[in-house]
Amino acid sequence: ASQSAGAKRGPAHWGDEGGVSSRAAVTCSSSATSGVVEVGFPRRLRCRVNGETRERGSSVRSRLRATLRASWRSDSKITKVIWLVFCSGVISDIARTMSWIKEGELSLWERFCANIIKAGPVPKHIAFIMDGNRRYAKKCQVERQEGHSQGFNKLAETLRWCLNLGILEVTVYAFSIENFKRSQSEVDGLLDLARQKFSCLMEEQAVSQCRLCPSSSPIREKLKKHGVCIRVLGDLHLLPLDLQEKIAQAVQATKSYNKCFLNVCFAYTSRHEITNAVREMAWGVEQGLLEPSDVSETLLDKCLYSNHSPHPDILIRTSGEVRLSDFLLWQQKARDMYAEERKRHQLERDQVAVTEQLLQEGLQASGDAQLRRTRLHRLSAKREERVQSFLKALELKRADWLALLGTAPA
Amino acid sequence: MAGLQALVQRVLRALVWRALHALLCPHRTLISAPRVHPGTWSWIWRLPKPLVNRGTSRSPSPHPHLHPHLHRLQHRDSALAATRPGLRWRADRQTLCKLPVHLTLLITELEPSFSDVASIVVWCVAAGISYVSVYDHQGIFKRNNSRLMEEILKRRQELSGLDCSRYSAELEKSNVKDGLVLNCRSAVQVLSPVDGKADVVRAAQDFCQLVAQQQRRATDLNVDVFDGLLRSQGFPDPDLVLKFGSVDSTLGFLPWQIRLAEIISLPSHLNLSYEDFFSALCLYAASEPRLGK
Numbered sequence: 001a002s003q004s005a006g007a008k009r010g011p012a013h014w015g016d017e018g019g020v021s022s023r024a025a026v027t028c029s030s031s032a033t034s035g036v037v038e039v040g041f042p043r044r045l046r047c048r049v050n051g052e053t054r055e056r057g058s059s060v061r062s063r064l065r066a067t068l069r070a071s072w073r074s075d076s077k078i079t080k081v082i083w084l085v086f087c088s089g090v091i092s093d094i095a096r097t098m099s100w101i102k103e104g105e106l107s108l109w110e111r112f113c114a115n116i117i118k119a120g121p122v123p124k125h126i127a128f129i130m131d132g133n134r135r136y137a138k139k140c141q142v143e144r145q146e147g148h149s150q151g152f153n154k155l156a157e158t159l160r161w162c163l164n165l166g167i168l169e170v171t172v173y174a175f176s177i178e179n180f181k182r183s184q185s186e187v188d189g190l191l192d193l194a195r196q197k198f199s200c201l202m203e204e205q206a207v208s209q210c211r212l213c214p215s216s217s218p219i220r221e222k223l224k225k226h227g228v229c230i231r232v233l234g235d236l237h238l239l240p241l242d243l244q245e246k247i248a249q250a251v252q253a254t255k256s257y258n259k260c261f262l263n264v265c266f267a268y269t270s271r272h273e274i275t276n277a278v279r280e281m282a283w284g285v286e287q288g289l290l291e292p293s294d295v296s297e298t299l300l301d302k303c304l305y306s307n308h309s310p311h312p313d314i315l316i317r318t319s320g321e322v323r324l325s326d327f328l329l330w331q332q333k334a335r336d337m338y339a340e341e342r343k344r345h346q347l348e349r350d351q352v353a354v355t356e357q358l359l360q361e362g363l364q365a366s367g368d369a370q371l372r373r374t375r376l377h378r379l380s381a382k383r384e385e386r387v388q389s390f391l392k393a394l395e396l397k398r399a400d401w402l403a404l405l406g407t408a409p410a
Numbered sequence: 411m412a413g414l415q416a417l418v419q420r421v422l423r424a425l426v427w428r429a430l431h432a433l434l435c436p437h438r439t440l441i442s443a444p445r446v447h448p449g450t451w452s453w454i455w456r457l458p459k460p461l462v463n464r465g466t467s468r469s470p471s472p473h474p475h476l477h478p479h480l481h482r483l484q485h486r487d488s489a490l491a492a493t494r495p496g497l498r499w500r501a502d503r504q505t506l507c508k509l510p511v512h513l514t515l516l517i518t519e520l521e522p523s524f525s526d527v528a529s530i531v532v533w534c535v536a537a538g539i540s541y542v543s544v545y546d547h548q549g550i551f552k553r554n555n556s557r558l559m560e561e562i563l564k565r566r567q568e569l570s571g572l573d574c575s576r577y578s579a580e581l582e583k584s585n586v587k588d589g590l591v592l593n594c595r596s597a598v599q600v601l602s603p604v605d606g607k608a609d610v611v612r613a614a615q616d617f618c619q620l621v622a623q624q625q626r627r628a629t630d631l632n633v634d635v636f637d638g639l640l641r642s643q644g645f646p647d648p649d650l651v652l653k654f655g656s657v658d659s660t661l662g663f664l665p666w667q668i669r670l671a672e673i674i675s676l677p678s679h680l681n682l683s684y685e686d687f688f689s690a691l692c693l694y695a696a697s698e699p700r701l702g703k
Contacts, residue, residue, distance in 0.1 A: 119424045120427045177702075178703075179703075180702075271669060274636075274666065275631060278613075278614040278631060279629070281614060281618055282626075282627075282631060285622050296611060300610070300614060321697075324673070329669060330665050333659060334661040335661075338603055
């Protein structure tokens with residue numbers, strides 16, 4: 001695990017990707033007539049939003065409303081049109097910031113840097129702990145909910161960077177089981193934010209149905225274009241049923257894509273993940289699919305929620321804390337010095353089992369070496385067969401549960 | 411033509427990458443240089459392997475995290491430290507508002523020094539930390555457990571000779587496997603990867619055995635029950651992990667138990683100064699675990 005990167009930057013700079021809004025703002029300020037009010041406003045909106053430059057206590061929506069009102073009051077029709085175009089650009093920028101993957105290409109300099117970085121070794125899987133939303137909100141003197149929303153926007157931008165750098169698997173720690181201890185209003189706010197984002201994902205008709213995302217192409221199409229498979233890891237049964245259904249629908253809709261993978265850890269802690277894996281193995285023993293001696297580290301790996309992903313190469317925690325906080329504890333990468341020893345132990349146990357078997361059949365334990373070898377081989381083949389059938393059954397159980405949830409009436 | 415253009419661009423990018431790498435990480439470039447074959451052009455594409463598990467100890471420059479505390483502590487009287495460590499430790503301990511109950515020394519360097527580790531263990535005990543563990547992913551300490559314990563006792567006698575009353579050696583054969591109880595206040599244990607994942611797998615096998623014998627059901631298992639099945643030798647979960655070396659990984663250390671541990675990195679355990687060690691404790695004292703809230 002690495003220490004935090006200590007990122008202290010603000011959220012996405014709105015209006016930077018869309019060429020329309022910045023150009024419209026320039027036109028406004030250069031052709032100043034008596035009708036134009038608040039020429040400085042577009043520039044402030046375009047600025048990087050961080051603790052220093054943002055006006056205290058202001059929210060974008062209230063300023064937008066004030067600007068719209070002011071623009072209608074102005075006499076000039078051209079001014080009205082320009083302001084409308086600018087405002088719609090701003091609205092679409094804000095809407096784009098709500099989406100899962102930020103639209104818009106990188107700037108020339110960013111593309112240049114990305115190409116240089118891609119010439120060297122690039123991690124295949126990065127995990128993020130998105131920490132510090134509430135502290136950020138306090139610093140900017142906005143609501144906590146706004147802090148969480150900004151956090152999501154930053155995540156969307158980060159996903160874009162990862163896609164551009166060729167990092168094809170990203171895991172994010174969105175909501176911990178420990179977070180249920182927070183105040184009810186905060187938990188409800190977080191779950192509402194999740195409902196919003198997962199609903200957005202499923203909208204097919206962008207303009208007519210989704211008021212939140214009037215962008216040119218629905219998010220679902222964007223996910224299809226980039227081939228993003230979304231997986232949600234965690235004890236989902238702890239969430240409200242409607243959210244579970246939305247999550248199941250999103251996962252079902254994207255499960256066939258395989259170009260890149262986004263794992264969202266929701267209602268997740270690593271201890272619960274490990275315990276669940278052991279519980280599944282115990283279920284396998286109960287069902288007669290497994291023997292207790294089949295339990296091994298590799299089998300446990302394959303029973304985790306994150307069994308389809310490789311272990312992360314880098315773990316990034318924002319905001320400066322140096323803890324893992326129950327995230328991907330089992331999935332630490334370390335050179336396995338004991339693999340040989342484990343194989344040796346397994347072989348010894350198998351030898352003992354074969355000896356017992358031979359003695360039970362009334363044969364000489366240390367007799368025919370060929371017979372022993374055959375028996376050993378048969379033992380390990382049977383074990384392999386049991387493990388494969390157990391894993392298939394587990395996969396089926398999970399898929400069935402998701403499918404049932406996903407097709408539940410909304 | 412387009413193919414040639416793409417090739418030229420690729421070569422240029424790789425060269426720029428190499429130049430930046432040499433500029434920003436000169437020691438890594440030097441280490442990876444012997445792997446390069448300068449005779450052919452293919453060296454551009456032979457990229458240096460990441461420094462996982464190399465455990466190269468760089469010259470002990472203070473870790474950026476420790477800077478503010480380090481400057482503050484440099485004014486202390488080093489003569490006092492050399493002659494009356496007992497007094498100093500007592501004074502230092504009083505300045506810390508929070509002390510970890512269980513501290514772990516995680517050595518990622520390839521060649522650990524037993525005497526340096528023993529000194530750090532003795533400092534931990536003197537600071538009043540009740541449980542101290544030592545871990546390295548190769549199992550060197552575990553295999554040479556008795557040697558480490560001898561070093562610890564030797565260091566302890568050297569340093570506590572000046573302040574016998576408080577730290578009198580009450581050595582007893584403890585029931586701590588691979589460890590010892592230094593006095594009625596502190597216990598030391600040595601860990602290796604077999605105590606981490608392997609112990610979790612063993613606990614899982616035991617539970618599955620109980621299920622097979624129909625003494626338990628699969629649905630009986632939850633986090634607390636499983637926690638109870640793991641062997642802890644009476645040690646609580648680590649609060650603070652001091653990681654030594656340049657490897658940014660916990661290298662398989664007790665995955666189940668470190669969920670809330672603060673992980674503070676120090677460049678090397680070789681010739682670690684007391685000031686750096688104390689700075690790390692100060693950093694821990696300043697941390698605020700929110701526990702999800």
